[in-house]
Amino acid sequence: MPAALEADRHRRLRALTALVPKALFFDVFGTLVDWRSGVAREAERVLGAQGHSLDWTAFAEAWRGEYQPGMEEVRSGRIPFSKLDVLHRHNLARCLPRFGLRDLSEDVLTELVLAWHRLDAWPEVTAALKRLRGRFRIAPVSNGNISLMADLARRNDICWDAILGAEVAGDYKPKPAVYRAACAAFDLAPGQCMMVAAHSSDLAAAAACGLRTAHVARPDEHGPGTGERGPSVPVDIAAADLGDLADKLGV
Numbered sequence: 001m002p003a004a005l006e007a008d009r010h011r012r013l014r015a016l017t018a019l020v021p022k023a024l025f026f027d028v029f030g031t032l033v034d035w036r037s038g039v040a041r042e043a044e045r046v047l048g049a050q051g052h053s054l055d056w057t058a059f060a061e062a063w064r065g066e067y068q069p070g071m072e073e074v075r076s077g078r079i080p081f082s083k084l085d086v087l088h089r090h091n092l093a094r095c096l097p098r099f100g101l102r103d104l105s106e107d108v109l110t111e112l113v114l115a116w117h118r119l120d121a122w123p124e125v126t127a128a129l130k131r132l133r134g135r136f137r138i139a140p141v142s143n144g145n146i147s148l149m150a151d152l153a154r155r156n157d158i159c160w161d162a163i164l165g166a167e168v169a170g171d172y173k174p175k176p177a178v179y180r181a182a183c184a185a186f187d188l189a190p191g192q193c194m195m196v197a198a199h200s201s202d203l204a205a206a207a208a209c210g211l212r213t214a215h216v217a218r219p220d221e222h223g224p225g226t227g228e229r230g231p232s233v234p235v236d237i238a239a240a241d242l243g244d245l246a247d248k249l250g251v
Contacts, residue, residue, distance in 0.1 A: 020249065021212050023186050024132055025141035025164065025179075027197035030221045032129075032140075032242075033119040033152060036060050042115030046108060047101070054099050061222070062098060066091035071143060071172040081170045083145035088113050116144070117151035122218070126157050128242035135251045137161045141182045141195065143172050162186070174205030183211070196245065200232040212236045214245055 029035045039060035047054070070087040073079045092112060096102065104112075132138055140149050142165040149163045162185060166172050169181035183190050190210030197203050198218035207213050214237040221227030231238055239245035 021136065021194040022192045023137040023139070023183075023188055023194070024214075025139055025182050025193060025195050025206075025211070027173075027195070027199060027202050028140050028142035028144055028149065028152065029119075030218055030227070031196065031198040031216055032125050032158075033121050033156070034221075035064060035116070035119055036222060038119035039063060039115050042118055043112065046111045046115070050104070050108060052101065054101075057223075059095070059099055062095045063088075063091060066094055075172050075175055083167060084143055085113055085116075085145055085148060088116055117148050118155060119152060121152075121156040121158070122241070124241050124243040128246045129158055131246045131251045132242075132249065133159060133161070135249070137186055139164045139182065139186075141165045141173070141178065173202060176205070176209050179206050179209040179211055183209075194236070196242075198228055200228060200235075203231065203235055204233045207233070207235075214239060216240075216242055216245055 026032055036057065037060075040056040043059050044056045067087075070091045071084075074081050074087075089109065092109065096104065129138060139160050139162045142149060144152075144165065145167045146163050149160075149165070152158070153160055153163075164182040164185050166178060168185065169175070169178040171177045173179070179195065180190070183193050186193070191212065194212040194214055195203055195206035196214045196216060197206075198216050198221060200215065203213040203215060213235040215228070215231035215235045216239050217229050218227040219225060219229045237245060237248050239248055
């Protein structure tokens with residue numbers, strides 16, 4: 001190998017080594033699990049049994065559309081911190097009248113909220129996380145509450161080293177406290193941690209706290225061709241999916 005090429009190879013290896021973190025933190029909804037199909041499926045199961053018929057995908061999207069406004073109530077200090085299950089219940093109440101749904105029983109409403117506990121991972125996620133856990137500490141840093149994250153992990157055969165995120169920090173991303181609390185939980189500096197997400201806004205907030213960042217493309221998150229095909233902010237790694245991220249991290 002020519003000396004110039006050999007020198008370039010060593011520079012690339014040094015750069016890759018410098019990038020390698022000790023812990024990987026994962027966004028969950030959209031990045032690891034397909035919320036759109038899962039909520040639509042579960043809504044059809046629960047409400048269809050009650051004799052209702054509607055556009056289930058539109059229902060899932062409308063419910064998800066209340067996600068950020070609901071959390072902003074907490075982030076702004078207008079209401080105290082509440083678990084995401086509680087916010088999902090309040091957000092559901094806003095959505096139901098738009099679809100002509102009224103007077104549902106508490107049992108049905110509770111079962112609908114649990115739809116978010118029964119989402120399926122994107123096809124490559126479980127195997128890729130097993131690869132990544134062989135080298136790194138891994139944890140969700142999600143806005144989902146701990147019981148929700150535990151149920152999704154059990155459903156999708158995911159083994160976390162810890163469950164971190166909003167409930168641990170008492171606030172919601174993209175507030176800095178969420179990212180900092182995750183690093184502190186592992187006794188690591190932010191630069192030793194990498195946030196992995198399919199949402200550039202999440203990664204920009206993590207980077208502002210000193211974390212390294214990896215973008216995972218989910219081009220169909222909100223329907224065909226509606227998700228992020230690539231990052232819109234600078235990141236350390238841009239990956240086609242979680243398996244590609246494992247490849248690029250050398251595992």
